Amino acid sequence: ALFANRGCCRCYLHPHYFFFSFNYCVLICHYWHIPPFLFLDAPVSSVALRKSGDYVITLGTRFAALKWKEQSVTTIAQVDRDKANNRFNDGKVDPAGRYFAGTMAEEIRPAVLERRQGSLYTLCPDHSVVKHFDQVDISNGLDWSLDHKTFFYIDSLSYSVDAFDYDLQTGKIAQMWMTCSNLGFGIQTVKLPVDKTTSCCFGGKDYSEMYVTSASDGMDREQLSRQPQAGGVFKVNEAFSFRTE
Numbered sequence: 001a002l003f004a005n006r007g008c009c010r011c012y013l014h015p016h017y018f019f020f021s022f023n024y025c026v027l028i029c030h031y032w033h034i035p036p037f038l039f040l041d042a043p044v045s046s047v048a049l050r051k052s053g054d055y056v057i058t059l060g061t062r063f064a065a066l067k068w069k070e071q072s073v074t075t076i077a078q079v080d081r082d083k084a085n086n087r088f089n090d091g092k093v094d095p096a097g098r099y100f101a102g103t104m105a106e107e108i109r110p111a112v113l114e115r116r117q118g119s120l121y122t123l124c125p126d127h128s129v130v131k132h133f134d135q136v137d138i139s140n141g142l143d144w145s146l147d148h149k150t151f152f153y154i155d156s157l158s159y160s161v162d163a164f165d166y167d168l169q170t171g172k173i174a175q176m177w178m179t180c181s182n183l184g185f186g187i188q189t190v191k192l193p194v195d196k197t198t199s200c201c202f203g204g205k206d207y208s209e210m211y212v213t214s215a216s217d218g219m220d221r222e223q224l225s226r227q228p229q230a231g232g233v234f235k236v237n238e239a240f241s242f243r244t245e
Contacts, residue, residue, distance in 0.1 A: 038071055046091030048099050056123070058088035058101045063123045077129045079103060079121050086117055090199075092142040094151075098171045099123040102139020102153075110218040111157065113137070120153070122171055132173055194230045210236040 042060030050056060055066040056076070061083075063076040080086040080103050091101030105117040118136035121129055141154030144166065151166040151173050164173040196215040203209050216224060216231035224230060 038066075038068075038073075040073060043087055045088045046101060048091065048093045056099055058091045060087050061103060062088075063099065063101070063129070076127050077123060079129060079131070080119065083117055085114065089118070089138060090140045090142055094144060094166075094168065094171065095148050096168055096171065097125050100142050102136055102142070104136065104138045110215075111138075115157070124171065130171070190236050192234055194227050194232070194234075196230060212236060 040059060042062070044057050044059055046058045047066075048056045050065075054068065057064050057066050057073075059073065059075075061080045062078045065074045065076055066072075067074075083103075083105070085106050086103045087106055088101050089104045091099060093099050100120065100122050102120045103118040105114040107113045115137055116135045118139050119134040120132040120136060120139055122132065123129055136155050137158070138156035139153075140156045141152065141161065143152045144150065145152070148168045149166055151164045153162050153164065154160070155162075162176050165175050166173055190210075190212075192212060192214070194214045196217075196219075198213045198215050200210055200212045203211055212234045214230055214232055214234070216227075219227070219230060
């Protein structure tokens with residue numbers, strides 16, 4: 001693994017690789033870590049690219065449009081208005097341009113929070129919002145199969161990966177047909193010099209590289225002295241033959 005960034009941020013999340021360059025979003029720090037800094041009024045938890053060249057972000061409990069050059073943010077829609085302690089967490093865009101994102105209660109400390117306060121939402125291209133389900137602890141790990149017929153979803157505190165039938169034409173999810181929990185094995189393992197890895201994405205010319213984000217949130221001075229690279233971003237130079245699309 002090649003250590004790619006020495007930011008020591010509290011919590012890096014949701015990396016994106018595009019145009020052979022690496023951008024990433026910073027959670028909890030309340031700004032994107034791309035100079036010049038843009039300070040916002042709530043945590044930014046995920047980001048999506050727009051065809052126009054601008055961005056859509058999840059900001060607190062809002063979907064918002066970000067114009068980087070103008071340094072402007074405009075609210076598109078807000079969710080969970082009755083839950084003042086909630087915020088968005090993970091978010092991903094499906095192949096048809098719908099922005100899926102889930103909410104959670106703000107953490108008292110890492111993974112300690114009021115349970116089952118979150119929901120899963122979709123921001124559609126016409127700016128309407130669809131609520132799929134609620135009673136979620138921590139929305140995470142959203143993705144689709146290569147044929148776009150399966151939607152994968154993780155509620156972190158359930159320690160499982162759920163798979164739903166997915167209709168790309170309508171954006172509807174149905175019938176949770178598989179739950180994989182506590183399997184006890186991995187397809188491939190890469191050892192990193194940090195304990196708190198948070199997310200990853202594939203990049204490089206043939207998508208054979210993996211970028212891994214990490215966190216230092218909740219670590220005391222002794223722990224940080226043992227793991228000085230915590231809160232950084234890593235580039236893993238391994239051959240991932242299962243993801244070379």
